[in-house]
Amino acid sequence: MRITTLRIENLRIIQEAELRLEPGLNWLVGPNGAGKTSVLEACSLLASGRSFRSVGSSNLLRAGCERSTVFAELVSVDDRVVRVGLERDANAYRGRVDGVVVRTLSELFSHFPMVFVEPDSGQLLHGPGELRRQFVDWGLFHVEPDFLPIWRRYQRALQQRNSVLRSGGSREELLAWNTGLADDGDRLHHWRVEQIRRIESVLQVTLPVLMPDLGQPELRVRSGWLQSMSLIEALANAEDSDRRVGYSTVGPHRFGWTLRFKDGTEQQQLSRGQAKLTALALWLVQLQVFRQRREQAPMLALDDVMAELDPNNQRRVVDLLQSSGVQTLLTRADSAAIDLQSSEKWPVFHVEQGRVQRQL
Numbered sequence: 001m002r003i004t005t006l007r008i009e010n011l012r013i014i015q016e017a018e019l020r021l022e023p024g025l026n027w028l029v030g031p032n033g034a035g036k037t038s039v040l041e042a043c044s045l046l047a048s049g050r051s052f053r054s055v056g057s058s059n060l061l062r063a064g065c066e067r068s069t070v071f072a073e074l075v076s077v078d079d080r081v082v083r084v085g086l087e088r089d090a091n092a093y094r095g096r097v098d099g100v101v102v103r104t105l106s107e108l109f110s111h112f113p114m115v116f117v118e119p120d121s122g123q124l125l126h127g128p129g130e131l132r133r134q135f136v137d138w139g140l141f142h143v144e145p146d147f148l149p150i151w152r153r154y155q156r157a158l159q160q161r162n163s164v165l166r167s168g169g170s171r172e173e174l175l176a177w178n179t180g181l182a183d184d185g186d187r188l189h190h191w192r193v194e195q196i197r198r199i200e201s202v203l204q205v206t207l208p209v210l211m212p213d214l215g216q217p218e219l220r221v222r223s224g225w226l227q228s229m230s231l232i233e234a235l236a237n238a239e240d241s242d243r244r245v246g247y248s249t250v251g252p253h254r255f256g257w258t259l260r261f262k263d264g265t266e267q268q269q270l271s272r273g274q275a276k277l278t279a280l281a282l283w284l285v286q287l288q289v290f291r292q293r294r295e296q297a298p299m300l301a302l303d304d305v306m307a308e309l310d311p312n313n314q315r316r317v318v319d320l321l322q323s324s325g326v327q328t329l330l331t332r333a334d335s336a337a338i339d340l341q342s343s344e345k346w347p348v349f350h351v352e353q354g355r356v357q358r359q360l
């Protein structure tokens with residue numbers, strides 16, 4: 001998918017803006033606080049109904065306004081046009097696809113697959129394991145139709161098992177929850193391991209282009225329970241210790257993965273710039289895997305991701321983005337840093353005090 005037109009009304013600092021976007025890279029340039037990230041947040045509303053920002057994501061409605069709307073015209077790889085819109089006031093959302101109000105917003109979101117990468121993207125490698133689990137699940141949510149309902153059912157059963165543990169419930173009660181958890185847990189685990197293998201095989205081609213010195217990357221899975229036993233055995237085995245701590249200590253909710261390079265470098269040893277490059281490569285790979293399975297390219301939004309990268313690496317990232325064919329929106333405060341020769345090839349939108357204007 002790619003966005004041809006994006007229209008924004010009353011979102012944060014933006015009163016009204018319309019952007020005609022091009023297929024490849026689209027730069028949003030302007031001073032701090034100008035509204036660049038707000039444009040990406042408008043896309044995020046269409047992708048998920050909320051801001052992608054981990055900090056300061058509330059207050060999207062422009063101060064003093066009662067309603068905000070975001071509209072996008074999308075074109076698919078086979079040239080189908082879809083128009084999606086989201087209207088939001090203080091209490092409710094209303095989504096439209098081709099002018100028709102949708103029953104559930106997920107109908108709208110499914111038309112708008114977009115990945116958002118924040119300035120501290122290196123957290124994917126340096127931050128908590130939860131982020132790496134979410135990363136794998138993003139791909140599965142979008143390509144495996146049964147993943148979301150099974151993941152939800154697993155979460156509900158997990159909560160129930162935890163409350164039985166905390167309330168000192170009987171062994172029979174616990175066994176009943178173990179059975180459901182093990183069935184769904186095995187499927188979740190199997191999907192995630194498959195997804196990791198798909199990501200790894202593409203990553204081994206992509207990452208050495210960005211970081212040739214570290215050798216081939218390898219992804220190692222941490223299962224969440226000892227693989228010498230089945231999940232149902234592991235749950236039964238952990239009963240006493242789980243009762244002591246009051247929660248379930250084994251299962252796919254403890255799933256994780258780590259990255260290691262052939263030269264022995266571990267993910268925690270990467271510099272901030274290297275972690276950013278690696279995270280970016282991982283997201284690009286995720287998009288490629290998505291495209292292989294859905295025959296649709298999702299879109300990418302990079303919020304100030306170039307900061308902290310040296311000029312050579314910025315160049316490599318731009319080349320990689322360009323060759324990926326993924327439509328990308330990139331923000332940056334420093335317009336001089338965009339190679340002027342190259343900027344002739346890509347649209348640059350100047351953002352200032354909430355106004356967005358395409359540079360000629």
Ligand SMILES: Nc1ncnc2c1ncn2[C@@H]1O[C@H](COP(=O)(O)OP(=O)(O)OP(=O)(O)O)[C@@H](O)[C@H]1O
Pocket residue numbers: 011012013014030031032033034035036037038039059060061062063304331333351
């Ligand atoms: N609800 C709101 N109503 C009106 N203005 C808002 C609201 N929320 C935030 N703002 C203003 O909108 C601007 C947000 O800008 P945004 O984060 O998009 O800037 P940016 O161009 O990405 O900046 P930076 O380069 O610093 O990341 C800020 O000036 C902020 O004061």
